[in-house]
Amino acid sequence: MSLDIMKFAPLGDKKNSNFFNDYRLKIYQRRKESGLEDLLNNICALVVQVETGDGLSYLEELYLMTPYRLLCTYLNETHKIYFLESKPEFPHYVVLEPLDSHFTDDLTRLNMLYPLARKKPNARYVGEIFSVNDLTETRRVLESQNVRFHYPDETENKFFSNPHFYFTFPSSITGNRVGYTPRGSYDIEAMEIGEKFELTDSETRRLADADAKAKDKGTTNLILGVDHMATRILSGEREDAILEFLTMSNYYFWGAYNIADQNSSTNVNRNGNVDDDKTSPAKVFTANNTPSFVNSFENLPMPTEDFVRNFGRRMHHVAYEVADGDHGAGVKNVDYVVETLKSFGVPFLAHVVGECTDTPNLKQIFSKHSEYSILITEYVERCFGYEGFFTKSNVAELTKAAGEDERYHHGNIFD
Numbered sequence: 535m536s537l538d539i540m541k542f543a544p545l546g547d548k549k550n551s552n553f554f555n556d557y558r559l560k561i562y563q564r565r566k567e568s569g570l571e572d573l574l575n576n577i578c579a580l581v582v583q584v585e586t587g588d589g590l591s592y593l594e595e596l597y598l599m600t601p602y603r604l605l606c607t608y609l610n611e612t613h614k615i616y617f618l619e620s621k622p623e624f625p626h627y628v629v630l631e632p633l634d635s636h637f638t639d640d641l642t643r644l645n646m647l648y649p650l651a652r653k654k655p656n657a658r659y660v661g662e663i664f665s666v667n668d669l670t671e672t673r674r675v676l677e678s679q680n681v682r683f684h685y686p687d688e689t690e691n692k693f694f695s696n697p698h699f700y701f702t703f704p705s706s707i708t709g710n711r712v713g714y715t716p717r718g719s720y721d722i723e724a725m726e727i728g729e730k731f732e733l734t735d736s737e738t739r740r741l742a743d744a745d746a747k748a749k750d751k752g753t754t755n756l757i758l759g760v761d762h763m764a765t766r767i768l769s770g771e772r773e774d775a776i777l778e779f780l781t782m783s784n785y786y787f788w789g790a791y792n793i794a795d796q797n798s799s800t801n802v803n804r805n806g807n808v809d810d811d812k813t814s815p816a817k818v819f820t821a822n823n824t825p826s827f828v829n830s831f832e833n834l835p836m837p838t839e840d841f842v843r844n845f846g847r848r849m850h851h852v853a854y855e856v857a858d859g860d861h862g863a864g865v866k867n868v869d870y871v872v873e874t875l876k877s878f879g880v881p882f883l884a885h886v887v888g889e890c891t892d893t894p895n896l897k898q899i900f901s902k903h904s905e906y907s908i909l910i911t912e913y914v915e916r917c918f919g920y921e922g923f924f925t926k927s928n929v930a931e932l933t934k935a936a937g938e939d940e941r942y943h944h945g946n947i948f949d
């Protein structure tokens with residue numbers, strides 16, 4: 535399938551400006567003319583950094599909560615690098631763990647600006663890597679369009695200095711990087727990532743135990759793959775964030791929904807070349823409708839901008855699709871997955887939202903944020919072949935639950 539994005543009419547009730555609509559089409563047109571459209575393929579990896587000492591614990595968490603399993607481990611001058619895989623056609627998950635607990639780079643400095651992010655200054659979702667047909671040409675085209683790439687001497691993090699990956703400078707609008715790596719030669723062995731290293735026996739045992747625990751309950755196969763990643767940004771930067779991502783990717787703007795009672799909107803961008811979002815997950819931006827400084831006129835809840843004020847602009851959650859179906863009489867798979875994860879000690883926010891009785895619908899839930907990655911994990915089941923991407927009522931409930939948890943746990947942020 536390949537969608538004609540020039541003709542696609544975006545969905546949703548969130549109004550966009552003429553500026554946005556004009557430049558959206560101009561960007562698509564330029565991508566085609568500059569060859570970018572043919573250079574870029576799917577998202578082939580998601581990159582997350584954790585604190586020194588948190589690597590194995592984060593992997594254990596991923597073993598329980600996701601289908602990702604360790605593929606290989608490397609050591610470079612600054613980091614341990616863990617590559618995880620679910621299905622070969624889905625993106626890899628790359629975990630970076632600094633060797634030195636005093637390690638700092640541009641992402642650390644970004645985290646240090648925000649009161650709650652400061653507690654884990656190296657824990658951060660970094661960005662996605664796109665597979666490309668020609669790395670040099672991709673960079674040449676993007677640089678000619680003012681996309682700012684990172685130069686090897688601009689960060690202490692050696693993973694970003696690898697000649698086989700090109701990463702953009704962290705976006706001032708989203709805090710995320712976008713990476714590019716050649717397709718076909720995305721052969722990890724040939725990427726000069728560092729020295730291979732082996733986990734210790736006890737580390738191997740920890741992961742084997744987590745794997746056995748999840749497999750024993752049958753949850754591993756029910757959690758299919760990453761459906762979308764959602765970044766939280768400031769109100770006034772919503773349209774710019776979308777246009778920036780459209781400039782740097784081969785995604786199209788699918789639609790935006792107004793979540794009025796949470797003073798928020800959800801803005802979805804998808805890869806038009808794939809039938810299954812899990813092979814190149816959707817990229818979502820959430821932003822307040824009005825900025826925090828005028829929100830007090832209406833006094834609505836505003837969990838989206840509260841999050842940005844506390845943690846900075848950054849990735850908020852990664853969502854996994856759960857196989858549609860029943861696990862025993864009247865128990866949907868997502869309910870079974872969540873109950874099982876709770877029995878493993880994984881904490882969740884509130885309850886599963888959305889009803890799956892007999893008509894197509896969505897069931898969704900947010901976990902509490904990981905203490906290692908700071909990311910929330912979302913689970914979504916599209917019941918009875920529900921074709922939509924999300925429902926407004928579910929998003930309103932999920933957004934509310936995340937906001938209440940943040941307030942409950944952190945109270946006065948200046949504590």
Ligand SMILES: [Fe+2]
Nearest residue numbers: 764851853912
């Ligand atoms: Fe989501």
